[in-house]
Amino acid sequence: MFYCMKEEIDKKEEMKTSKKLTFKDVFFISFGGQAPFISLLTFGTVMIGKVGTQAPFAMLIATLVVLFNGLVIYSLSGRFKRGGGYYTYAFYSLTSRLGLNTGWNYLLYGLAYGGTLLTGGAYVLYTIISTYIPSTMLPSIFYDQWFYALIIGIIATSIVLAGVQVSAKYAIGASIVEILIISLLSLLFLYDSRWNFYNPIPSSITPTLISAVVFGLGIPTGYGSIAPLGGETNPKTIGKAAISVLLFGGLIATFFFYSLAAMNFTGNLIDYLLFRFGLIGTLVIALIALSDGTLGGMTYILANSRTLKAMAEDKIMPSGLSKVKYSELLVGLVFITSLTAMTYTFGLYNVFTILGALAGLNNLFIHISANSSLVRIASKRALKHLHEVFIGIFASLVSISVFLYSLPTFNKYIVYLFFGWIILGFIYAEALEISRQSSESENSKG
Numbered sequence: 001m002f003y004c005m006k007e008e009i010d011k012k013e014e015m016k017t018s019k020k021l022t023f024k025d026v027f028f029i030s031f032g033g034q035a036p037f038i039s040l041l042t043f044g045t046v047m048i049g050k051v052g053t054q055a056p057f058a059m060l061i062a063t064l065v066v067l068f069n070g071l072v073i074y075s076l077s078g079r080f081k082r083g084g085g086y087y088t089y090a091f092y093s094l095t096s097r098l099g100l101n102t103g104w105n106y107l108l109y110g111l112a113y114g115g116t117l118l119t120g121g122a123y124v125l126y127t128i129i130s131t132y133i134p135s136t137m138l139p140s141i142f143y144d145q146w147f148y149a150l151i152i153g154i155i156a157t158s159i160v161l162a163g164v165q166v167s168a169k170y171a172i173g174a175s176i177v178e179i180l181i182i183s184l185l186s187l188l189f190l191y192d193s194r195w196n197f198y199n200p201i202p203s204s205i206t207p208t209l210i211s212a213v214v215f216g217l218g219i220p221t222g223y224g225s226i227a228p229l230g231g232e233t234n235p236k237t238i239g240k241a242a243i244s245v246l247l248f249g250g251l252i253a254t255f256f257f258y259s260l261a262a263m264n265f266t267g268n269l270i271d272y273l274l275f276r277f278g279l280i281g282t283l284v285i286a287l288i289a290l291s292d293g294t295l296g297g298m299t300y301i302l303a304n305s306r307t308l309k310a311m312a313e314d315k316i317m318p319s320g321l322s323k324v325k326y327s328e329l330l331v332g333l334v335f336i337t338s339l340t341a342m343t344y345t346f347g348l349y350n351v352f353t354i355l356g357a358l359a360g361l362n363n364l365f366i367h368i369s370a371n372s373s374l375v376r377i378a379s380k381r382a383l384k385h386l387h388e389v390f391i392g393i394f395a396s397l398v399s400i401s402v403f404l405y406s407l408p409t410f411n412k413y414i415v416y417l418f419f420g421w422i423i424l425g426f427i428y429a430e431a432l433e434i435s436r437q438s439s440e441s442e443n444s445k446g
Contacts, residue, residue, distance in 0.1 A: 021233040023241060025168035026226050030245040032171040033222030033303075035117035035296025037178045037288050040256050041124060043215050043356070045269045048261055050212040056200040056258040058209055062216030063250030065402060068395035069367040070246045072374045073227055074239035075388050079377065081235050084310025085227030085303070086366045091314065093373035097429050102369040103311045104425035106228075107304055109362035110331075113224070114300025115339050116355040118156065121293015122148035123348040128274065128286045146344040149351075152290065153339055156297035157332030160305070161325070164232060167298055174295045181288060182252060185273075186259040192276075193262035200258060211409040214360045214402065220250035221363060225299040228306035297335065304331040316432065357414045364403040365422075371396040 021029070047055045076089045084091075086106050091099025126148045129138070141147050159167055190196075202209060223242035230238055265272065274282050305327040312321035321327045342351045375392035378385035407415065 021164065021168060021229065021237070023237050024172065025165075026229065026233055026237050026241040027245055028171040028175045029168055029229070029299055029302070030222040030226045030241050031175045031179075031249060032295040033225030033299035034219060034245070034249045035120070035222075035292045036175075036182060036219075036249060036252070037292040038117055038120040038124065038296060039219045040182065040253060041120070041269050041289075043219055044253075044257060044260065046215050046353075046356075047212045047257065048265060050215075051202075051209050052266075053198060053200055053261040053264075054202045054209060055212065055261055056254050057202060058212040059216045059219070059250065059254040059257050062213045063220050063246065063254065065213070065398055066217060066220050066246050066250065067243075068391060068398060069221075069371070070223055070242045071391050072367070072371050072395050073223060073242045075374055075378070075391070076370060077227060077230055077238035077242070078236045080230055082310065083228050083231035083306040085224075085230065085307060086370050087228075087307050088230070088310055089373040090369045093376045094369075096314075096316075097433075098369065099314075100311070100316050100429045100432070101422070101425045102366060103307055103316065104428065105362055105369075105422065106307050106366050108421050109224070109359060109366055110300040110304035110307070111335065111338065112355045112359035112362060113221075114297045114304070114335065115342075116352055116359055117296025117300070118152050118293050118335070118339055119149055119343065119348050119352045119355065121289045121291075121296070122152050122343070123352055124289035125152075125286055125293070126348060128282055128289070132274070132279075132282055145348045146340050149343040149348065150336065150340045152293045152297065153332075153336035155290075156294045156301060157328075157336060159294065159298050160301045160328050160332060164229075164302065167302060171295060171299070174291045178288065178292060179252070182256055186252075186256045188276075189256075189259035189265075190262055193259070193264075196262040198262065200261070207405065207409060210402065210405050214364075214406045214409075215356065216253075217360055217363055217402075219253045220246040222246070222249060222299070224363070224366075225303040228303045228310070231306070301328065301331050301335055354414065357410050358418060360406075361403070361410070361414070361418045364399050365418075368396055368399050368403070371399065 044055070047058060051058055076093075080088050080092070082088060084103070087099055087103030090102035122145070126145050130143050133142075135143055159170055223238075223245050226238055226241060260269070273285055277284070305324065308317055308321050308327040308331060309324055311317040312319055312327065321330065339351065342354075346354070371392045373392075374388055375396070378388035378392060382389055
């Protein structure tokens with residue numbers, strides 16, 4: 001039944017989608033989903049604080065973990081022409097209830113990961129302005145942290161509402177600038193270290209190293225933002241862009257961490273850059289932070305809106321959200337209000353660390369679901385798709401191992417929130433099923 005529904009929706013999606021995103025568009029939207037500059041400044045500070053010169057090795061492990069999950073998306077994306085990404089894979093490959101829970105968790109993942117990037121950009125911008133611009137020069141609101149979360153959230157949502165083609169053009173321009181900046185900074189760090197080349201491979205694997213790996217998972221996983229865009233590009237383009245982006249992003253991040261750790265760096269990377277480059281550097285970093293936070297948030301607002309749209313088309317969410325502008329508007333408003341409220345309550349840095357941990361856990365959850373979807377599909381013709389069965393099983397084992405091994409390292413309230421959200425998803429699924437059965441019962445009586 002689900003496959004019949006899938007074929008009908010695929011045909012409708014193909015007819016409705018007149019403008020296709022190209023490989024270049026999807027690649028840079030995905031790269032923008034990494035928000036590379038902000039990710040390296042923020043996640044990089046955390047990772048080097050945890051494991052020092054082992055951070056490049058942790059980043060390589062994270063890239064390999066992400067690669068196997070990316071290969072799963074490569075295989076799955078070519079089989080589905082409609083949008084919805086991880087939700088769609090689980091809904092049509094496993095069961096409708098598991099599909100609902102996957103989509104439910106992806107919505108939290110998109111909010112957490114996109115929110116991490118938005119608040120990371122806001123934090124960099126706030127730090128620069130509050131530290132280097134006297135309070136007498138600007139209105140007092142410019143020294144309130146929640147103001148920056150509000151502004152960047154509004155900008156990101158506005159770009160999304162302007163249309164996916166506008167979002168793609170913005171992603172291309174901003175990403176090219178960031179690639180150049182990151183490459184130049186990496187070379188500069190090596191220069192400052194007096195070309196200190198070292199061995200980053202540790203003698204043993206520790207829980208702290210694995211914890212650093214979990215934070216590293218957030219850097220090359222920008223492809224998570226393009227999987228739900230399957231209805232707006234050639235399905236095979238999603239898979240090709242996913243692999244290309246995660247390898248490129250993971251390697252450039254590894255090089256960045258290697259060169260940074262070569263200086264025996266500890267402390268706040270933002271402060272170091274401001275000290276190193278002075279006033280001109282301050283202005284440049286502020287502009288890049290604004291652009292990058294906006295870019296990262298924008299890609300996950302896009303992704304969440306397409307996931308919500310697909311769920312609405314399957315009558316899991318209110319049918320009005322099947323119109324893309326409504327789903328974009330709702331997701332944008334959720335991003336703006338939740339991030340602003342959380343920042344007002346906890347402050348930008350605390351919101352960043354909370355959402356970063358939450359994004360890491362949800363990242364593993366939705367990929368375990370996608371890996372299971374691939375194993376289920378490929379096993380129907382196991383001899384023909386033996387390599388996909390192996391990839392799905394191996395990726396599942398790696399993701400589950402990292403999940404279980406890293407879980408004790410997280411704050412208990414983060415873990416409670418993560419499992420609480422999953423439980424709410426199951427309750428919602430049960431309530432939806434009861435409602436449908438009651439409706440069918442009343443119709444049969446009528």
